[in-house]
Amino acid sequence: MSQCSISSLRKGPITVISLILITCALMLCASAAFPRLALIFDDIKHPAFEVKSVLSRFVSGGDKAGEIEIVIGELKVQDYVWKNIRLSCGTFQYGRTAMQCEDGYVRIPEFIAFPVAFHVFFDAQTLTIKGFPAKNESWEVALQWNNISWQGVVTIHDISLDSIAKWLPDQEKVPMPGDGRVSGNVSFSGNGADLRTAAMDLSIEKLAFSDRGGLHAGDNISLLLKGGINRAPHQSRWHWHSDVYWQQGEVFWQPIYMAGSDHYLNLQGIFDGETIRLMESAVKLNGLGVFDFSGILDLSSKQLSTLELKADGVRLSALYEQLLQPFLRNTAFAEIQLTGDVDWLVRVEDGVVQSLQIDFDEVSIVDARNRFAFYRINAHIPWLFEGATVADISFLSGHVLSIPLGEVRVPLELNQFDIFLPQVTLPVLDGHLKLENFGAKYTEDGWRWKFNGGLTPISMEALTNVLQTQPMHGTLSGYIPEVNFDGNTVSVNGVLQLSVFDGSIVMHNLKLIEPMGLAPHLMADIAMRNLDLELLTGTFSFGKVEGRVDIDVQNLELANWVPVHFDAHLFSSSGSYSRRISQAAIENISALGGKGAVAAIQRSILRFFEEFRYAEIGWRCKLRLNICYMGGIDAEPESRYTLIQGGGVPAITVIGYNREVGWQELISRLQRITSENEPIIQ
Structure with a gap:
């Protein structure tokens, strides 16, 4: 050999x-x-x-x-x-x-x-190679050349993508095809050692892919891929274009899930070996909108040196459901309904957003838990990385925690990541909530904001009606000192003052943790002074009580608006005023310890009187682990406590013996008379 x-x-x-x-x-x-x-x-x-x-x-x-x-x-x-x-x-x-x-x-x-099979014809200067990877699968490479140029075509017929995946490196984070078939052709041509043009026209059917972690997967995907590249003689720049038609299928790309139908991606631009320049490219997501974009990708740094993204008439409902909702989990916007359209224009340079413009057209935001809603929002929001702008935002109506809000227009001053609003007045029922010196700033830990203001008198009857609570009478007004939000907690720096039931309420150490979360947590110390008992008890159908009371609630904690801890003390206000109580009120007060009061009144001459005089009222409750540890006017032996101290003619005294009552049971007893531990009525 x-x-x-x-x-x-x-x-x-x-x-x-x-x-x-x-x-x-x-x-x-x-x-x-x-x-x-x-x-x-x-x-x-x-x-x-x-x-x-x-x-x-x-x-x-x-x-x-x-x-x-x-x-x-x-x-x-x-x-x-x-x-x-x-x-x-x-x-x-x-x-x-x-x-x-x-x-x-x-x-x-x-x-x-x-x-495989191959044929070479020297006189025609052609080469054909055919491969048959599996039954009913084939590919063919056809080349033709001369002394100056050459050209070729690769034809693919029903090749399994699973077999192609064998040629790819096994990487844990790279999704690998598990099913699907590809057909079509790829053509190319060149001169000497230089490739000049290439084009592809491929169809992929029933594509399925996944990675090892299950964070990226697709199933039953059909795609059409078309594209090409070309380079003029004596030039190093490649002009290229591609079109991807997503006809059907579903994709999960943590955390986004999309079911595809008639989506379209168009890319075109120039490649010079160092950068990829995108020119007049677009992506169309069916049912959502069209997004136009262009930019430059620096291959050495793998960063976008410039990018412009424009979208007109994007449906907010589809944008939220398909793209935004997975990123808003565990936030106040995790369960909302959006309607209306949005336009935006974003410009990026050297990986930093330089300008942003957002326009809302008749947008409505409704929380599924009914915590808030804003209807018919129209907004023009321009923003610059360097420079100040003014945004114009308005909405027709809305509500927060069931409290209705009227029409309002808000001019916001924007300066990079600072937002300032000198003053705005929001209609609230028959009054107004005035916010002043509102300032917000975005930091690495999220948004921070603060404001102060006041509330003009609003009808308690109207307020309790919209809150669907026990009707109350009178008005509610107040002064709001500086309120701060640190990204998780709303706190009041100073004293929050309210006027209600012809008295005053002062709140100290007020904090609200995760106010829009699934389980908001409130803490405060509350001092109520000189409340009119006739207004208060009449509100709750408690029976008529004339007089005034002070209430101190220390170390109050509410979890999801339900009391879990407090030290409460109700006692008669100082001063001279009428102190009378009806039998109905006595029955309800006696319900804290049992229904014996009713029988005692009926068995005595006192049943002939509709009203009684008293000298003092007192009640204490320490709430711990859903148990109310009760007391009365003064510190007394463990076996008894005085709720009402009689005085005048006719007089009545109510004494209770039940020191420990479940919180839910206590609430129940205020609504109905039970048969436990009779109080003594004297």
Whole structure:
């Protein structure tokens, strides 16, 4: 056997196909003199690939036929490496104008093995290679060349994407195809060693993919892929374009889920080796809107040096459901309904947003838990990274915690990440809530804001009606000192003052944690002074009580607006005023300890009186772990406590014995008379 060795081959557009042609041509020329021939290529290098240790063997069978085998020790294409690639042909036919193999075979150990066929026509300068990876699957490479240029087409017919995935590196975070088939063609042309044009037209059916962690997956996806690149002679810039038509399927890309139908992506631009310039590109999401964008991607830093993103008439309901909602979990906006349209224009330079403009058109925001709602919002919000702007925001109506708000227009002053509002007045029922010196700032830990203001008198009857609580009479007004929000907690710096029931309420140490969360938590110390008992008890159908009381509530804690801890003390206000109480009121006060009061009144001469005089009223409750530890006017023995101290004629005294009552049971007893632990009425 004759043997020839080539230690290194570095120049020219060498490819695996070129290697086959060179080998076959050399064997063709030498076959007459050497029936058995072997060629060895030690090293072949090209900018696109590297080949090591190539052995080509030829055995002539006479009559221009023979057997040929090519063994490639290692083939490296970028980060992909394949070893011991073996191409064999048992019936290799050759002549001066053509070579062909109909029964070739390609093997890569523990990877792939499938039949191939190839034809070379030297006079027509064409090459055709066909592969048959599996039943009903095939691909074909057709090349044609001359002394100046060359061109080719790769045709794919129903190839399994699972088999293509074998050629990809196994990476944990990269989704890999698990199902699907691809058909279509890829064409290309060039001059000498230079590629000039390439185009693709592919269809993918029933694509499924996933990664190992299950954070990225898709199923039953159908795509059409079209695109092309071209480069003019003597230019280093590539002009390119691509179109992706997403016809059907569903994708989960943590945390976004989308069901695809008639979505479209168009990309076009210029590639110069250092940057990718996007020009007049767009993505259309069916049922949502069209997003136009352009920009420049710096490949060395892998950052967008510039980007402009524009959207007109985007449906907020679809934007929220498909894109925003997964990012708003565990926030106040996790369960909202949005209607209306939004436009925006964003400009980015060197990875930093330089300007932003958002316009709302008849937008409504409604919380599913009915905590807040704002209807018919119209807004023009311009923002600059460097510079001040003024935003114009208005809404027709709304409510917060069931409290209705009237029409309002808000001019916001924006200066980078600072927001300032000198003054705004919000209609609230028959009064107004005035906010002054509102300032907000975005920090690394989220938003911070503060304000102060006041509330003009509003009807308690109207307020309790919208809150769907027990009707109350009188008015509510107050002064609001500086209120701060630190990203999690609303706190009041100073004293919050309210006027209600012809008395005053002062709140100290007021804090509201996660006010719009699923379980808001409130803490405060409250001092109520000189409340009119007739207004208060009449409100709750408690029975008539004339007089005035003070109430102290220390260490109050509410979880999801339900009391979980407090120290409460109700006692008669100082001063001279009428102190009378009706039998109905006595019955309800006695309900704290049982229904015996009713029987005692009925059994005595006191039942003939509708009202009684008293000297003092007192009640204490320490709420701990849903148990109310009760007391009365003064510190008394554990067995008894005085709720009402009689005075005048006729007088009545109510004494209770039940020191511990479940909180829910206590609330129940204020609504109905029970039969436990009779109080003594004297």
